[in-house]
Amino acid sequence: MIEKLDDINDDLVAFMAMLIAMPILFYALYISDLYFQRRPLSLNSALVYIVIGILFVGGLTFKMVKRFNLRRKMRLGYDGEVATGQELNRLMLNGYHVYHDFVADKFNIDHIVVGPAGVFAVETKARAKPTSNNRKEDAQVIYDGGCIRFPTWKEIKPLEQAKIQAEWLARWLSSATGEQTQVRAVLTLPGWFVTRTASDGIPVINPKQFMSIAKPVNGKLLDDRRIKSIVHQIDQHCRNIESKTVKGLGGRN
Secondary structure, three states, X not given: OHHHHHHHHHHHHHHHHHHHHHHHHHHHHHHHHHHHOXXXXXXXXXXXXXXXXXXXXXXXXXXXXXXXXXXXXXXXXHHHHHHXXXXXXXXXXXXOEEEEEEEOOOOEEEEEEEEOOXXXXXXXXXXXXXXXXXXXXXXXXXXXXXXXXXOOOEEOHHHHHXXXXXXXXXXXXXXXXXXXXXXEEEEEXXXXXXXXXOOXXXXXXXXXXXXXXXOOHHHOOOOHHHHHHHHHHHHHHHHOOOOHHHHHHHOOO
């Protein structure tokens, strides 16, 4: 996420530099025509410069607005993941193992929690709240087990995404440990108050409420041996992912 934000910032800096350089370029063209070609600026030439300038500025402005909107959206998502991660890290005081940004097949699992209550694949979705005179209603989410209803819109896709990621992790851990491993999907909405109206569907919670759903399936706790086996496989996978920073430093003496 940070790397993508850096790329967007680099694009914005480049676009701004191009906007600043455009008047200088046009002035240089004008001076070239005036002094080297001995050709004064005509009405047609001025119109050509104006049209090109408008198209150039319009195109760059359009691209910059798209980048700004994307950066705002990604920044909101990153802040949401950080907020959820900080809440989940508190579970380590209770003996849980917490992992963030786990690399899977062509996607990342935002958070993984492993402990006596089981294994959880946690997907985080950060959403900006609407603004009205009723702040309590602005921060309220209704979840009926199949759909998340925000104040002015509704979503289903995050539920499907969380389920797919949990299913993938269950298959991967079962294969890696040699024992059938159940993984429960959890969707967190940092900053929102979630009201659940049905018992069906995966848990959708504010990350501060995680301990309320961290309960073993059928009352059966994971023993220390199973926890160590699962944690070992996740640790090994995480350590096998070489960061770009490490790769960049590897070629230097």
